[in-house]
Amino acid sequence: MKLLPAAALWVVLGGLLSPACRQATSQAPSQAEINAIGLKQGSITMCGPASGQQLGTATFGTSCSxxxxxxFNLALTLLHSFEYDEAEKVFARVIAREPSCAMAYWGVAMCSYHPLWTPPSPAxxxxxxxxxxxxxxxxxxxxxxTAYIQVLQAFYQDWEHVEHKVRALRLEQAMARVHAQYPQDPEATIFYALALDAAADPTDKTFVKQKKxxxxxxxxxPGEPNHPGILHYLIHTYDYPELARLALPATRKYASVAPSSAxxxxxxxxxxxxxxxWDECITSxxxxxxxxxxxxASTxxxxxxxxxxxxxxxxxYAYLQxxxxxxxxxxWQYLATIREVTPVNFKVAYAYAAIPARYVLENxxxxxxxxxxxxxxxxxxxxYPWQAGIIHFTRALGQAHLGHPDSAxxxxxxxxxLHHALLGQxxxxxxxxxxxxxxxAExxxxxxxxxxxxxxxxxxQAADLEDRTEKHPVTPSEVLPARELLADMLLQLQRPQEALAAYEANLRTHPNRRNGLRGAATAAAQSGAPEKAARYGQQLRKVTLPLTTGRADKGAWLALP
Incomplete structure (x- = not known):
């Protein structure tokens, strides 16, 4: 007898169980209770190079009609690409048609979680x-x-009194139980992988949870090559210097599977x-x-x-490199014309601070x-103390390099x-x-x-601390990597061999950084290592444009051999 795939089996079971769900309609929440949630509603808007809605394929059989x-499946594909607002609109549409569909409310709760972004707001x-x-x-x-719903109940329970990290760990543990209970359910596996990523310790350099x-x-x-969650979460899972190459197959496919998602x-x-x-980063x-x-514009x-x-x-960042x-x-000039952004959040504050800081510091x-x-x-x-700190850090480096220690x-x-404020929080x-x-800055x-x-x-101390801590997904890179800054300092102190070692260590985690390559070439030349100097110089020329007189970047801050 030929067995149905797991996803199809759940659809069949959902169809068999749907009468029970319809019989429970009389016990559905009142309209007042539904309104109290504050659901996002409206038409679904997606933009991309392809016409129509191309978001990949995902199915989740339910006991609803x-x-x-x-x-429900459309909302699921949107959810897997972190298109939370649009996903919530579709889950709200399911609730409007069938108020007794319990999993639609689960979907709304998932849209408020944002596992790999900043913790959810009180609202x-x-x-x-x-x-x-x-x-x-x-x-x-x-x-x-019921098992899926209990996972989110573990996260939202006592949120007013229990910190986010503890609740994220509770969710991971609860999702592990669902995965163990339903090993043939691909969505249980996918959401468990996401929970592992969300609960991973950013200081764990063994990447235990990410590797799992x-x-x-x-x-x-192999069985679901067009599933947006699998592709998306593989990228997040391996978004570390030591693991990044493992993500390349998913990386080069995800945008073509879900081109309607920004x-x-x-x-x-x-x-x-x-x-x-850098070319691929720019195109993306x-x-x-x-x-x-x-x-x-469309919404x-x-x-x-x-x-x-x-x-x-x-x-x-890519243009600078x-x-x-x-x-x-x-x-930067375009950013200065942007006066209003929706929603205003940590990503917005980070971009407003980092974009100008990157430009002046890299150059x-x-x-x-x-x-x-x-x-x-x-x-x-x-x-946004962290984001504001970027500007103060930039100013301090500027003042110090100009020889104004008091201002710095x-x-x-x-x-x-700002550091004290964040410790207090x-x-x-x-x-x-x-x-x-x-x-x-000190x-x-x-x-x-x-x-x-x-x-x-x-x-x-700064370089060692940064080495022990992973960057946040909100940023392509630290505004200036601390170990590269250490290398710059050692070069300025006329210790080129130590500087070269620091540049090389930084290039292992930040490959093809323009200033890292230029610094390594200069340090190698000053250390009496002409072959290394030539190799780094050649690598630099592959990734950058030729320097010309009068360039705004003042790129000759270190002499390229």
Whole structure:
């Protein structure tokens, strides 16, 4: 007897169970209870190079009626590409047609979680908790559906009193039980892999959870090559220098499977950036930012969509690594015209701070760095201490390189205050990011004051701390890698052999960085290693444009042999 595939089997079981679900209609939530969730509603808007909705293929059999199953599957594909607003609209459409469909409320609660982004806001947590409460209450669910709903109940329970990290670990453990209970259910495996990624410790350099998630997803891939979740989460799973090459097959396929998603168009650039593949990174983000602009216009968003600014930061970074200074500066100039963004969140604040900071620091424009403004003024920067720290870090480096240690110290003290604020908020990851900036700013301030030994000590502390901490997915790279800054300092202190070792260590985790390659070539030449100097010089020429007199990047800050 020929067995049905797991996904098809669930659809059949859902069809058999749907009468029970329909019998429970009388016990469906009241309209007032549904309204209290605050569901996003409206027509579905997707933008991309392809016509229609091309989002990949995913199915999730439910006990709800067959009439709403296509919409449920559509919402699922949107959810897997982190198109949360559009996914919620489709889940809301299912609820409007069939208020007793418990898994539609599960879907709404999933849309409020955002496992690999910043923790949900109180408003999102309130919405998710209300939705999952209704899902729990509804009768007629299958044991499998009940298990999925209990996973989210573990996350939303006591959210007012239990910190996000603890609840993310609870969700991972609950999803592990569902995966063990339903080993033939591909969605259980996929969501378990996502839960592992979300709960991974950013300081764990053995990547235990990521490797486990990757093995689960890779085992599923041959049977579901067009599943957006498998492709998407493989990219996130391997978004680390040590693992990035493992993601290349998924990276090069995801955008073609789900071209209607701006996030799917952007996500491959995470791996392209990790591997220094700048042409592909640029192509990816040109498509993603164009799709994001289309989405904002099509949905009538006030101003620009936050996904556009996220893509602009990656685009700026890639242009800088190729030495395409005019194109890089154009991103900054364009950003300055953006006055309104929806929603305003951590991604928006990061892009507003990082894009100008990258430009002036990568190009060693110390005068501009020293007076870089915190813009836009309309943004409540007190809500974003890490992002505000980028500007103070930039100013401190600018002042220090101009020989103004007193002015640099004021920026250092501002960073110290931001670090203290994040410690008070118990945001360990962001506090560590600001601590790295603080140590680096202190280091160059001390060097400007003539205290070379203390400066080197601080810079080594910053580099070691950054080596132990992974970057956040919001950023293509640290604004300036700390170990590269250490190498710059050692070169300035006329210790080229040590500088070369530091440049090479940094290039292993940040391949094809323009300033890293130039610094390595210079340090090798000064160390009496002409073959290495020539190799790094040749590599630099492959990834950058030739330097010309009068270039805005002032690229000759280190002499290329």
């Amino acid at each position: 067959a009439a709403v199953q296509p919409d 999102e947590l309130t919405k998710g908790a209300k939705a999952i409460e209704l899902a729990q209450r509804l009768p007629g669910k299958t044991p499998r559906e 998630a990757g093995a689960l997803l890779q085992a599923l891939y 996030h799917a168009l952007h996500m491959p650039s995470h791996i392209f950036t990790r591997l220094g593949l 983000n040109l498509a993603a930012t164009e799709s994001a602009r289309c989405y904002a 009538g968003l006030p101003g620009h969509w936050d996904e556009e600014l996220h893509g602009l930061d990656y685009l700026m 190729q030495g395409k200074t005019e194109l890089a500066r154009a991103q 060693r424009l110390w005068q501009e760095a020293a007076r870089l403004p915190l813009r836009p003024g309309s943004l409540d920067w007190q809500q 110290r004021r920026e250092v003290e501002a960073l110290r205050g 118990k945001d360990a990851y962001k506090a560590t990011q600001v601590q790295i900036q603080l140590l680096g 280091a160059w301030t001390l060097l400007a004051a003539g205290e070379a030994a203390a400066a080197e000590q601080r810079m080594r």
